[in-house]
Amino acid sequence: GKVRAPTHIISTISDDRGEEPCYAGVPMSTIIEQGYGVGDVISLLWFKRSLPRYCTQFIEICIMLCADHGPCVSGAHNSIVTARAGKDLVSSLVSGLLTIGPRFGGAIDDAARYFKDAYDRGLTPYEFVEGMKKKGIRVPGIGHRIKSRDNRDKRVQLLQKYAHTHFPSVKYMEYAVQVETYTLSKANNLVMNVDGAIGSLFLDLLSGSGMFTKQEIDEIVEIGYLNGLFVLARSIGLIGHTFDQKRLKQPLYRHPWEDVLYTK
Ligand code: ACO
Numbered sequence: 001g002k003v004r005a006p007t008h009i010i011s012t013i014s015d016d017r018g019e020e021p022c023y024a025g026v027p028m029s030t031i032i033e034q035g036y037g038v039g040d041v042i043s044l045l046w047f048k049r050s051l052p053r054y055c056t057q058f059i060e061i062c063i064m065l066c067a068d069h070g071p072c073v074s075g076a077h078n079s080i081v082t083a084r085a086g087k088d089l090v091s092s093l094v095s096g097l098l099t100i101g102p103r104f105g106g107a108i109d110d111a112a113r114y115f116k117d118a119y120d121r122g123l124t125p126y127e128f129v130e131g132m133k134k135k136g137i138r139v140p141g142i143g144h145r146i147k148s149r150d151n152r153d154k155r156v157q158l159l160q161k162y163a164h165t166h167f168p169s170v171k172y173m174e175y176a177v178q179v180e181t182y183t184l185s186k187a188n189n190l191v192m193n194v195d196g197a198i199g200s201l202f203l204d205l206l207s208g209s210g211m212f213t214k215q216e217i218d219e220i221v222e223i224g225y226l227n228g229l230f231v232l233a234r235s236i237g238l239i240g241h242t243f244d245q246k247r248l249k250q251p252l253y254r255h256p257w258e259d260v261l262y263t264k
Pocket residue numbers: 102103104105106107137138139140141142143144145187190193194195196
């Protein structure tokens with residue numbers, strides 16, 4: 001038989017060797033002619049399968065909702081300062097991306113991990129939240145700098161409304177809402193944030209769509225695919241902020257002395 005020399009790289013998501021590139025086996029002509037969208041391409045390249053329309057639309061909604069949140073957030077601030085230091089697009093973009101993490105935008109995977117574990121173990125919101133407090137861990141997906149009980153995050157509401165209408169089950173999201181009800185009884189700003197909404201709803205998408213085995217869901221949650229949604233989405237805004245600063249010919253940024261407490 002054929003003897004195959006061992007390869008240095010294994011790749012399973014796309015193939016460029018034929019007449020046209022294929023994403024998870026689907027030729028580019030099908031993707032274009034059938035009117036696939038960005039949500040379909042993400043499904044193929046990240047999850048290696050075509051997902052039902054309501055799932056790919058949900059992915060696209062996450063991307064649109066998270067594309068930007070103004071110039072004051074960590075990521076945009078870094079990109080703006082970097083662009084104003086005269087750096088190029090890629091430097092300005094990655095400077096902003098590097099702020100994405102457990103406090104800002106990158107709490108989606110941990111929200112999914114902790115909500116899934118708590119729900120699957122049957123913990124009450126009280127047991128879950130107080131257990132986290134004992135461990136000294138803030139509940140990922142809960143809390144916001146400017147949003148509160150009386151000034152809810154519209155993006156969260158839009159995601160919840162979409163899922164209520166289109167998802168077969170929203171059990172994880174409903175659990176996250178119960179957690180939010182409990183955390184709100186402690187402080188006004190402990191609302192469910194966009195990371196918590198995407199984290200819990202993606203659990204519902206994975207488990208309710210019938211497209212993933214239990215083992216695959218555990219792997220997606222364990223590896224941590226979901227922060228990728230925020231990274232991808234916010235890149236759109238960070239690129240926009242970089243162009244904006246360059247178009248406006250903004251000079252080098254220097255933080256004002258008055259806004260620093262110099263102390264010993
Ligand atoms: N779980 C439990 N208690 C919390 C949480 C939380 N998620 N967030 C705040 N608190 C409580 C704590 O008691 C905290 O006191 P501590 O500093 O002793 O822990 C107190 O509220 C005050 O917190 P602040 O630091 O003033 O809150 P801040 O407004 O700075 O934090 C933040 C906002 C960073 C989002 C915070 O709520 C948090 O860490 N949340 C979890 C991570 C998360 O979900 N990040 C994504 C935010 S959405 C986005 O970036 C797109």
